Amino acid sequence: MIEAQGLTKDYGDKRAVDGLTFSVRPGVVTGFLGPNGSGKSTTMRLILGLDAPTGGDVTVNGKHYRDHEAPLHEVGALLEARSVHTGRSAYNHLLALARTHGIPRSRVDELIDLVGLREVAKQRAGKFSLGMGQRLGIAAALLGDPSTVMLDEPVNGLDPEGIHWMRSLLKGLAGEGRTVFVSSHLMSEMSLTADHLIVIGRGRKIADTSTSEFLSAASGNVVRLRSPQAAELSRLLVAPDVTVEALEPGYLEVHGLTAVQIGDVAAANGIALHELTPQQASLEEAFMDLTREEIEFKAAELEPEEAVA
Amino acid sequence: MSTLASIQRLPRAAHTGRVTQFRVVLSEWTKLHSLRSTRWSLFAGILLTIAFPVLFAAVTSSHWGTMSAHERADRHPLDIALAGVNVSQLAIAVLGVLVITGEYSTGMIRASFTAVPKRLPVLWAKTVVFGVVSFLLMLPPVLIAFFASQAILSRHDLLQISFSHPGVARSVIGGAIYLMLVGIFALGIGAIVRNTAGGIATFAAIFFVIPPLMNILPTSWNNAISQYLPSEAGRQIFSLTHGAHSLAPWPGGLLFVGYCALTLAIAAVLLVRRDT
Numbered sequence: 001m002i003e004a005q006g007l008t009k010d011y012g013d014k015r016a017v018d019g020l021t022f023s024v025r026p027g028v029v030t031g032f033l034g035p036n037g038s039g040k041s042t043t044m045r046l047i048l049g050l051d052a053p054t055g056g057d058v059t060v061n062g063k064h065y066r067d068h069e070a071p072l073h074e075v076g077a078l079l080e081a082r083s084v085h086t087g088r089s090a091y092n093h094l095l096a097l098a099r100t101h102g103i104p105r106s107r108v109d110e111l112i113d114l115v116g117l118r119e120v121a122k123q124r125a126g127k128f129s130l131g132m133g134q135r136l137g138i139a140a141a142l143l144g145d146p147s148t149v150m151l152d153e154p155v156n157g158l159d160p161e162g163i164h165w166m167r168s169l170l171k172g173l174a175g176e177g178r179t180v181f182v183s184s185h186l187m188s189e190m191s192l193t194a195d196h197l198i199v200i201g202r203g204r205k206i207a208d209t210s211t212s213e214f215l216s217a218a219s220g221n222v223v224r225l226r227s228p229q230a231a232e233l234s235r236l237l238v239a240p241d242v243t244v245e246a247l248e249p250g251y252l253e254v255h256g257l258t259a260v261q262i263g264d265v266a267a268a269n270g271i272a273l274h275e276l277t278p279q280q281a282s283l284e285e286a287f288m289d290l291t292r293e294e295i296e297f298k299a300a301e302l303e304p305e306e307a308v309a
Numbered sequence: 310m311s312t313l314a315s316i317q318r319l320p321r322a323a324h325t326g327r328v329t330q331f332r333v334v335l336s337e338w339t340k341l342h343s344l345r346s347t348r349w350s351l352f353a354g355i356l357l358t359i360a361f362p363v364l365f366a367a368v369t370s371s372h373w374g375t376m377s378a379h380e381r382a383d384r385h386p387l388d389i390a391l392a393g394v395n396v397s398q399l400a401i402a403v404l405g406v407l408v409i410t411g412e413y414s415t416g417m418i419r420a421s422f423t424a425v426p427k428r429l430p431v432l433w434a435k436t437v438v439f440g441v442v443s444f445l446l447m448l449p450p451v452l453i454a455f456f457a458s459q460a461i462l463s464r465h466d467l468l469q470i471s472f473s474h475p476g477v478a479r480s481v482i483g484g485a486i487y488l489m490l491v492g493i494f495a496l497g498i499g500a501i502v503r504n505t506a507g508g509i510a511t512f513a514a515i516f517f518v519i520p521p522l523m524n525i526l527p528t529s530w531n532n533a534i535s536q537y538l539p540s541e542a543g544r545q546i547f548s549l550t551h552g553a554h555s556l557a558p559w560p561g562g563l564l565f566v567g568y569c570a571l572t573l574a575i576a577a578v579l580l581v582r583r584d585t
Contacts, residue, residue: 049426050419051584066426069327077423085344085417092343093420099336100424102325110320140420145322172318 001026001179002047002148006056009042009203016042018203019056024181026147029174031194031211032183033287039203040183041080044152048077060148072101072144078137080152080183086126090117090136093125097140111139130157138166148179155189167193187287191215199287223254223262226275233271237262253279330430337434341408341442350404351446354397354488358450359457361393366458373465386462386470387480387549390455394484394547397450398491401443402516405495406508408439413503418585428580432500436493436573444489451484476549479558483546486562490543490569491516497572501579516540536561539568 002024009017017039024030034040045051047058049065058064061074068074084093094108112121115135120128125136134157141149151170155163170193174180184190190197190211197214199207207214227233230252234244242256254262259278266273341347366389373381409432412418425431455472462468472478498515499508516539523535532554535541545551545561556564 045585048423050422052582068426070324071328071426072424073324079416079419079423081416081419083416083418083420083423085340085411085415087344087346087411087415088340088417089343092339093417096336096339096343097420097424099339100328100332102329102332103322104325107322110322114319142319145319145324169319176319 001062002058002060002150002181004043004047004056004058007043007046007053007058008055009039009046009051010054016203017046017053020200020203020205021056022198022205022208024148024179024198025196026179027174027177028195029170029180029182029193030196030198031190032181032198032200033187033190033194034183034185034200036185038185038200040185040200041152042203043200044077044079044150044183047150048075048079070101070144072097072103072146074144074146075148075150076141076144076146077149078134078141078151078154080156082133082137083140084125084133084136087124089122090125090128090139091121093136094139094143098143101144103143107143111143114142115139131159131162134158135162138169146178148181149173150181152183153185154182155184155186163189221254221256221258222279223257223259224252224275224277224279225254225262225273226251227266227271227273229271233266233269236265236269236271328425328427328430330433333425333430333434334437336424337431337438341438344411346407346411347404350400350407351443354400354404354443354447355450357397357400358393358447358484358488359454361396362390362454362458363461365389365392366461369468370462370465373468381467384468385549386459386468387455387477389462389468390458391451391480391484391547393454394451394488397447398488398516401447401488401492402495402512403509404443405439405492406499406502406505406512408435408496409499410503410505410508414505422585429577432573432577432580436496439496440489440493443492444485447488448482448485451481454484455481476558480547480549483558483562487543487546487565490546490565494539494565494569494572497569497576500576501572537564539565542568 002022004020004022007017007020008015020039020043032040032043042051046053047060047065060068065071065075088096091108091112094111095105098104098108112118115138117132117135117139120132125133128136134154138151138154141151149170154170155166158166170180170182174195182190182193194211197207197209197211198205199214224247225233228250230246230250234246234252237244237254237257239256242254245253245255247253259276263273263276265271369384369389376384412421421431422428459469470477472481495508495512498511499505502508502511520535520538520540523531523538526534536555542556542561543565545556545558546565548555548558551557555561
């Protein structure tokens, strides 16, 4: 369980995180979605107490991260920036972390096998590829068998097999009742893994909803239809808040009406329909719509100040 | 990595309890001995501590016959025995800086502070582990340097000095203590500066640049101030003779310990306050 209340972080005069309030519940995978530079990594550093918030508060499992007696048993974290000494072997890196909590060597071995780094465990981490580095970071995150798992862009650098593995790992962790919080700028990846989404843009929360609701709300009323009398139907459908676009002869995309409304109009006028398909916006499109609004909102907000200046 | 896809469940593990200072010390010991830079720096420190006295003793011994009385009077056997300390201190200081700045440059510090979010146990553990390791590893070299240089100089009565002579044992063992303190001082500097190049430059400025600059000052000022500089105060720990304008071994040594404590205290305050 992660709970943030009005979480804010300024770096100089730049506001990286702006009044974020959210909670991440156990038992589901919560996606943390936003474009690069939107404040995801900063938020995660604030959760871990690596950076101190300018305002607001964030707790993990009911306490500030810093106040946990055994933090690695509470939260396992993979940060976006590499957090491994390049001169140390993967095994010794994990062992050094394990020793702070009295975690035995057998657990280190177990994690090395889990992430598939057995053959390179004695090699210096500096020689690792991006994907191997991610696996090592994931092993470190899971070392303490934590009840909350927080991963920043975990599929970065993983091969397709690794991405598949990561998805099932995350679902498995959530299935065991753990809190799973995963950031990504790849909406398509999140739509496959996350049950719930927290979307941020420019440090502000834009959406906090289930993935399915997010998709259906964002798709709006877009319907594609095929008809031999497309031109006639088009004239009948057009209204102030309805637009019709001909994608190809006889094939239309209608914005602003549902498939039911269009079908009824066609039937009432005796127009034949060969296809009538409601379009579901991809998560990418939904996301870009949302963040565009956020950016426009920001711009509108700035105008009065500029006028004064 | 072919077995990867088959293992997807995280095995459960017993929760082994909380972070303790002792556990963090064990962790820092693992970190220290598992890096090549540690082994190379300490090896260089050991080599320089022994090699310079052996070299100086051999050169002095072979030129003794041609040296003037004045030159001979300038040679002190303990200066020869501990000549290496002045050189090896740089290797130890570089390692002291690296012990902490290496974590900042690689990002390891984020993993360290995630495991130990109270942070200060990490600083104390690094200090203890590095202090104990550098003292234990530098003690044999200063003893070897003393007895080896004495053996080489055995033909020259003027250059013989007994280990039991007042102040000699203190000076020789003091060489190892001085190196340990230099390492701790450098570690504190590294924790404040958080950057390898900056840390080494700061250390070099304090130890090698500022002391000669003191000669610009009027002599009375120089005499009054120089003895209190970290390098000058620390030097008294392994010096047998003490000039009119230098501190005695104990006050000098304690002052140097004070500088180390001050550096670590500043580092501790900044460590808790700063973002990582």
